[in-house]
Amino acid sequence: MNVYVYGVGTTSFGKHPDVPLAKLAEDAVLEALLDAGPGAIEAAYVGTVFGPFGSGQRALRRLGLLGIPIVNVENACASGSTAFHEAFWSIRTGRFKRVLALGLEHLTSRFDGPIAPEATDAEGRSGLSLPALYAMSAARYMACHGLTDRQLAAVTVKNRQHASTNERAQFRTPVTLEQVLSSPMIADPLTLLQCCPLSDGAAAAVLGARRDNPRDVAVLSCVLRSGHLWDYRSKHVWGQDLVSTTAAQAYKHAGITPDEIDVLEVHDAFTIGEIVTLEALGLAALGEGGRLAESGVTALGGTHPVNPSGGLISRGHPLGATGLAQLAEIVGQLRGDQSTRQVQNARIGLVETMGGGVSGIDGNACVITVLSGAAQ
């Protein structure tokens, strides 16, 4: 079966300590249902990392979306994309005709400050938290490829600029290179403004098996992989091998090459993430990714606009919701709906989400989705 996205919906992203998680989810789902138009939802896949047990059921009960199979899924930061992936395959294989994918997270009710490592996470408790893992990647990448602090910081400058007209983004104020570089150091070389914030929010998509409407966006492929044990002999930094193997499969299933992609949302939880990911996706050669943001190639108006929504760094990173927030942005781009941040003539879009990383393993999950608008 071919698979289409019929509708998407999101909340605004940011700190919403006084808005219950179920309310955020309902807002996103209602928007997606209205966008999709009428039709019975046959199943729902719901991604969250820190939501309470039964998060999907709690979110969907007031909407009357019960009695159907509801499966809550978790794959760290790729939980929302995993929900989408499961929904995609449930339609691709002919099991269902119309399915809801939902992602939700309410981090401000779980954490006062940064996300604390689990009690049983010895490496995290010893300091190898995710910011540290990304910082080590950045330091190694700088040593191997001559990446500069300014190139790293340029990713934030670009993504903040993109978010400036996204009214649902968490940070909409543009920043300068100097501001990024002089913000407090979190994990050398990553400064505060190079790290994604703690966010609350929800995002949803309705998928179906038949193109009913020219606004429906085709899902050409959706691939999920878990990382292998990280090979210390690899010349690549953490995450790069997992993204590139996942991308190879996604391109093959979609029948496209990287140069055909008009617009991308990728996992810039930290600035180095965007750089490494774009190389792994084949949009730059190894060691060349640092030049992309600096040169304007990945800015709106460039040849390969990346993170037009502002990315995780500026739109926000409500873990379980992130993948579907990325998806909503790309669906909007492929429909030509994104107004001031619209990429002209966008026909092929890509969403990449990286989930977690237990040290020693190269990512819990990477999900890559290739989409095509009606013009295709």
Next chain:
Amino acid sequence: MNVYVYGVGTTSFGKHPDVPLAKLAEDAVLEALLDAGPGAIEAAYVGTVFGPFGSGQRALRRLGLLGIPIVNVENACASGSTAFHEAFWSIRTGRFKRVLALGLEHLTSRFDGPIAPEATDAEGRSGLSLPALYAMSAARYMACHGLTDRQLAAVTVKNRQHASTNERAQFRTPVTLEQVLSSPMIADPLTLLQCCPLSDGAAAAVLGARRDNPRDVAVLSCVLRSGHLWDYRSKHVWGQDLVSTTAAQAYKHAGITPDEIDVLEVHDAFTIGEIVTLEALGLAALGEGGRLAESGVTALGGTHPVNPSGGLISRGHPLGATGLAQLAEIVGQLRGDQSTRQVQNARIGLVETMGGGVSGIDGNACVITVLSGAAQ
């Protein structure tokens, strides 16, 4: 595609505060892999409620089961059965040929006493925890149908007796009706010995698309549903409608009637659960379920043996692992492997798991699986 269970594995169930969660999972997975025989695992679905994010990846990395799609799922107490359900459908639809389903939980590292309600769970915080929800069902059922305290307690007596020769069960000492009735009251009318314990453990199954071995057990159907908003006009107690609608679908897909079932594992988190579930499954008329345990019908040697493993009450209830522990018992029964607790000539088996319940909603998830041994 037809779907078969190639192999199952479990840990022993009980309090294992000093055994890491990943070690429990590895033991269960290794046993299942050895039982299944050689063959590459193409994907894994992993159920847990309170495990850390990326539980599946953490559990599988030391076994080298990485690089494949791994999806962690959560559906309250039906998380393990949901993992099995997702694995089943991934084979049924032809997506994969060989898949691992794993359930795991380490409650002793998360809770000192009973599972505390979430901070945002207003009903739970007000006292409507799961024991209270089941107790209200029991009280209503007693008022409507004349169920007696002794009939309720007989469920524990039977299941403890069953567990007495299950070396992996948490409680293996038989108890008398008097002991059950005189144990401390937890939520009237449910006494301590009528409530499942806090448990740690893991259980796994390997599923595949082709019968390779006469010991492979066929999965005739596997159905997952979420509950509807509970209808106060219903003459049934909490959970009953959800189990009966799920069962109707499972019987239809499997092409069987309830009287063909030779052996069952059902969700006796509390004694009333087994009684209500057996009625909902069609093994007794409404109001007649209370007589089953007392009369011996559901004991080993009776016409419909229920919970030969000892059930959640005696084998233990490590939430995410429970559904796959139930499945492992039934697979063993259909293979004729269960020695002193073997049901003679068992050809059709059923597993029923009930997941949670947010108040106002009739269960987060019910999963029912119908299996058939080689003799079938």
